[in-house]
Amino acid sequence: MRIVADENITCVREAFKALGDLSVFPGRSLTLENVRDADVLIVRSVTRVNESLLAGSQVKYVGTATSGLDHIDVSYLAQNDIGFSHAQGANAQSVADYVMAALLEATASRSANLAEMTCGIVGYGHVGSNVYQRLTALGVQCSVYDPPLAQESKDDFFCDWDSILECEAITFHTPLSKEDPYLTRHMVNDDFMNAIAPATILINTSRGEVMDTQALIDAKIESPDLFYVFDVWENEPNINLNLFELTDIATSHIAGYSWDVKIAGTRQMFDGLCKHL
Numbered sequence: 001m002r003i004v005a006d007e008n009i010t011c012v013r014e015a016f017k018a019l020g021d022l023s024v025f026p027g028r029s030l031t032l033e034n035v036r037d038a039d040v041l042i043v044r045s046v047t048r049v050n051e052s053l054l055a056g057s058q059v060k061y062v063g064t065a066t067s068g069l070d071h072i073d074v075s076y077l078a079q080n081d082i083g084f085s086h087a088q089g090a091n092a093q094s095v096a097d098y099v100m101a102a103l104l105e106a107t108a109s110r111s112a113n114l115a116e117m118t119c120g121i122v123g124y125g126h127v128g129s130n131v132y133q134r135l136t137a138l139g140v141q142c143s144v145y146d147p148p149l150a151q152e153s154k155d156d157f158f159c160d161w162d163s164i165l166e167c168e169a170i171t172f173h174t175p176l177s178k179e180d181p182y183l184t185r186h187m188v189n190d191d192f193m194n195a196i197a198p199a200t201i202l203i204n205t206s207r208g209e210v211m212d213t214q215a216l217i218d219a220k221i222e223s224p225d226l227f228y229v230f231d232v233w234e235n236e237p238n239i240n241l242n243l244f245e246l247t248d249i250a251t252s253h254i255a256g257y258s259w260d261v262k263i264a265g266t267r268q269m270f271d272g273l274c275k276h277l
Contacts, residue, residue, distance in 0.1 A: 001019065003019065003021065003022045003042065005041075008044065010262035012024060015269070016273075020040070030053065035057050036056065039059065042063045042273075044066060045064070046071075049071060051073065061083040062077060063086070065262070066086060067092075069086060085273075094260065095127045099203055100135075107201075120159075120164035123146055128144070128171075145161060165192070172206045174210060185210065187211075188211035188216070189215050193216070202229065203229040205231045205256075213234045217240070229248060229249040230249070231253055231254065
């Protein structure tokens with residue numbers, strides 16, 4: 001079995017060399033020529049896995065050491081009977097820690113008490129639920145918005161969108177969806193920015209496209225007391241530098257980049273491949 005993997009995946013050699021003939025390449029420059037004879041492909045988010053990369057190859061299993069799937073054409077894999085797994089939830093603890101640190105920094109800069117604030121959590125998956133647990137443990141009043149989960153719920157745990165708009169801090173943990181009924185692309189837009197309070201704390205560690213860059217820029221110029229914490233950006237890595245300069249805490253998609261997360265992601269890829277075999 002021939003395995004092709006991104007050379008920058010933590011402990012990739014130690015994890016996979018015993019399973020077959022392992023070759024590693026820079027993930028940003030992987031080509032069809034690199035994967036043509038491979039049976040297994042292990043990637044990160046820097047590699048777009050689609051028909052252009054895989055057509056004509058003999059790849060039968062793809063694993064990504066990431067929670068997000070924006071770089072994977074999952075439909076193409078399914079249509080071509082290519083096995084797939086990803087490191088779902090592996091980064092949840094690390095991202096939740098990042099959000100908590102950002103909230104503490106934001107409130108400290110205003111001499112405010114986090115425990116006395118209201119916080120809106122958009123998306124109640126692995127990360128959102130971890131953020132909720134941390135905040136409520138501190139006594140923070142939280143409103144949680146997740147329409148797909150709300151449909152399955154029989155209680156009133158989840159809130160409506162208007163309740164989110166009223167929160168003093170709002171943190172986003174939603175996947176990127178460009179289609180109805182759960183469209184999330186640009187859910188933060190001009191209407192959203194006009195509806196929230198002019199000193200709201202906004203945190204995005206989900207996907208850059210969840211927020212409309214120009215709407216954020218316009219709002220910050222008009223309401224400089226807004227507090228922006230962004231770890232993800234539209235058009236990464238070619239981000240809008242105007243927004244970057246207006247952001248109070250700006251990081252380069254590293255909220256989930258702890259050593260524990262990287263090891264967990266590699267372990268999930270290893271386990272996924274073993275199950276596939």
